Amino acid sequence: ELQLVQSGAEVRKPGESLKISCRASGDILRSNWISWVRQMPGKGLEWMGRIDLTDSDTKYNPSFQGHVTISTDDTVNSAFLHWSSLKPSDTAIYYCALTWRAFDSWGQGTLVTVSS
Amino acid sequence: AIQLTQSPSSLSASVGDRVTITCRASQGIANAIAWYQQKPGKVPKLLIYDASSLEDGVTSRFSGSGSGTDFTLTISSLQPEDFATYYCQQFNDYPWTFGQGTKVDIK
Numbered sequence: 001e002l003q004l005v006q007s008g009a010e011v012r013k014p015g016e017s018l019k020i021s022c023r024a025s026g027d028i029l030r031s032n033w034i035s036w037v038r039q040m041p042g043k044g045l046e047w048m049g050r051i052d053l054t055d056s057d058t059k060y061n062p063s064f065q066g067h068v069t070i071s072t073d074d075t076v077n078s079a080f081l082h083w084s085s086l087k088p089s090d091t092a093i094y095y096c097a098l099t100w101r102a103f104d105s106w107g108q109g110t111l112v113t114v115s116s
Numbered sequence: 117a118i119q120l121t122q123s124p125s126s127l128s129a130s131v132g133d134r135v136t137i138t139c140r141a142s143q144g145i146a147n148a149i150a151w152y153q154q155k156p157g158k159v160p161k162l163l164i165y166d167a168s169s170l171e172d173g174v175t176s177r178f179s180g181s182g183s184g185t186d187f188t189l190t191i192s193s194l195q196p197e198d199f200a201t202y203y204c205q206q207f208n209d210y211p212w213t214f215g216q217g218t219k220v221d222i223k
Contacts, residue, residue, distance in 0.1 A: 035212075037160075045152075045160065045203055047212040061211040062117075095159065102150035102165040102207065109159060 002026040004034075004096050004107035011113045012086050019082040020110045022096030024053070031100035034079040036070060039109075040092045050099050051079055086114045118142050120204050122215035128223040135191040137202055137218045144184045145208035151180055151189045154217075155200045163202075164189065194220070 007021045022034060035050040049060040051070045058070050069082040079096055094110045097103035119142040129135050139149065147167035152160040162171045164180035167187060177192045191198055199222055204215040 044217045045154075045205075045214045047205075047214065050212075059210055063211070101169070102162050102171075102205065103152070103160070104162055104165075104171070106159045106161075 002098060002105045004098060004105055006094075006096060006107040006110045009111040009113070011115070013116055014088055014114055015085050016114075017082070017084050018086055018112065019080050020094060020112065022079045022081075022107050024077040024079075024098065031098055031104075033099035034072070035097045035099045035103060036068075036079070036081050037095040037097060037103070038064075038092045039095065040089075048081070048094075053077060053079065086112075088114050088116075090114045117211050118145060118206055118209055118213055120206055120213055120215035122202075122204060122218045124218060125216065126219040126221070128221055129194050130223045131194055131196060133194045135194050135198075135220060137189045137204075137220075139182075139187045139189070139204035139215050141185045141187075141206060141208075145206045147183045148206055148208035149180075149182070149187050150205045150207065151178075152203045152205065153198075153200045154203065160203065191220075 003025050005023050032053045033050050036048040038046045048064045049070045051058045051072050053072050053074050071080045091114050096107040098105040121140045123138045149167050151164040154160040163178050168180045179190050201217045201219045203217050
């Protein structure tokens with residue numbers, strides 16, 4: 001059975017950098033794609049982008065491109081979401097999801113809080 | 117970007133009711149749509165993919181239909197565990213987009 005395990009909650013100040021992770025284990029042969037999804041407090045779901053774990057091919061939502069970087073380390077079946085300069089508006093839960101027929105399996109979510 | 121508009125945004129229903137949620141796309145997306153359920157404080161769960169295919173392990177109370185621009189998610193007989201927020205999502209074109217969500221609560 002596939003599991004996506006995300007890194008733990010983070011608290012940062014505005015302007016700081018951050019990298020969160022999503023590690024896939026189990027039956028990942030169905031798909032090599034991992035997507036990232038943002039959910040701001042009390043709001044809906046927003047697709048940020050997806051990456052192919054095997055060749056790092058990446059597609060971004062234009063709304064997030066330039067503010068975040070999605071990367072991968074295929075040796076450990078992991079995807080990463082990186083900010084170089086956080087804003088208070090980045091406060092949200094971030095989910096990774098295995099992308100096969102849809103978003104088939106989800107990580108548990110990483111809460112990122114950005115506050116001075 | 118393709119916009120998905122769900123209706124209604126919220127609804128109140130009773131256990132046993134038949135519930136229908138609609139998702140309308142701003143342009144044709146063939147059958148490239150999925151539906152998710154999210155309960156408060158929980159991770160979203162895939163219910164339906166390719167507009168009408170039921171995800172493994174999901175109860176057959178849920179069904180999806182539609183193609184082109186108009187899609188529906190139907191819950192045939194609402195159960196207590198079905199009270200949640202439901203989202204549609206399109207995969208036809210980048211950027212992939214979600215509807216704004218439909219909250220189903222208890223009447």
